Amino acid sequence: xxxxxxxxxxxxxxxxxxxxxxxxxxxxxxxxxxxxxxxxxxxxxxxxxxxxxxxxxxxxxxxxxxxxxxxxxxxxxxxxxxxxxxxxxxxxxxxxxxxxxxxxxxxxxxxxxxxxxxxxxxxxxxxxxxxxxxxxxxxxxxxxxxxxxxxxxxxxxxxxxxxxxxxxxxxxxxxxxxxxxxxxxxxxxxxxxxxxxxxxxxxxxxxxxxxxxxxxxxxxxxxxxxxxxxxxxxxxxxxxx
Numbered sequence: 001x002x003x004x005x006x007x008x009x010x011x012x013x014x015x016x017x018x019x020x021x022x023x024x025x026x027x028x029x030x031x032x033x034x035x036x037x038x039x040x041x042x043x044x045x046x047x048x049x050x051x052x053x054x055x056x057x058x059x060x061x062x063x064x065x066x067x068x069x070x071x072x073x074x075x076x077x078x079x080x081x082x083x084x085x086x087x088x089x090x091x092x093x094x095x096x097x098x099x100x101x102x103x104x105x106x107x108x109x110x111x112x113x114x115x116x117x118x119x120x121x122x123x124x125x126x127x128x129x130x131x132x133x134x135x136x137x138x139x140x141x142x143x144x145x146x147x148x149x150x151x152x153x154x155x156x157x158x159x160x161x162x163x164x165x166x167x168x169x170x171x172x173x174x175x176x177x178x179x180x181x182x183x184x185x186x187x188x189x190x191x192x193x194x195x196x197x198x199x200x201x202x203x204x205x206x207x208x209x210x211x212x213x214x215x216x217x218x219x220x221x222x223x224x225x226x227x228x229x230x231x232x233x234x235x236x237x238x239x240x241x
Contacts, residue, residue: 050165
């Protein structure tokens with residue numbers, strides 16, 4: 001939360017402006033957020049240099065984006081939103097989400113951005129629907145799901161920032177697809193896939209399989225224990241032996 005808190009505070013303090021000594025001020029903001037967490041000394045010592053490196057990387061990435069695409073018209077951060085599907089078979093379905101950053105670009109196109117301090121989802125998982133966070137947030141924007149965001153007609157970017165503060169302090173990964181070169185189309189495709197899933201699970205006859213997609217099992221699966229998957233797997237291993 002330190003990284004998210006600091007970047008949110010930065011945007012709320014400076015908006016679209018960019019001070020000359022931005023890197024130092026950003027580093028100071030990270031330090032202030034770290035101090036507020038009141039972590040034990042060992043964790044403070046672990047985080048401090050990493051946050052300083054993250055601040056430097058973010059400052060450079062932001063300056064590069066502005067030099068390439070111009071100063072954004074607006075930046076919104078940590079905004080909550082919701083979209084209701086009123087005609088779902090089982091009754092209204094409400095999708096809620098929180099966007100780390102929504103940027104209205106100089107050309108009027110919107111960039112949706114997510115910060116990660118851990119691993120990023122693979123591009124394959126994003127495009128195939130296993131990690132649909134950014135495309136779904138874009139779909140919510142297109143439907144006016146974020147009250148704080150302006151009306152949106154076109155998605156100009158879906159971007160991950162991986163911020164670890166390690167040897168490579170940060171990494172920017174933009175979602176790109178040969179099948180959906182227009183990210184607005186990708187957002188719409190993801191939304192339609194969600195509607196199909198909602199309709200399927202509104203059907204009382206739809207089974208809730210513990211492992212519906214072999215090879216894509218989550219680390220913690222609620223239905224796996226109900227289906228006694230660990231027990232059956234152990235028995236199968238003993239039989240195979």
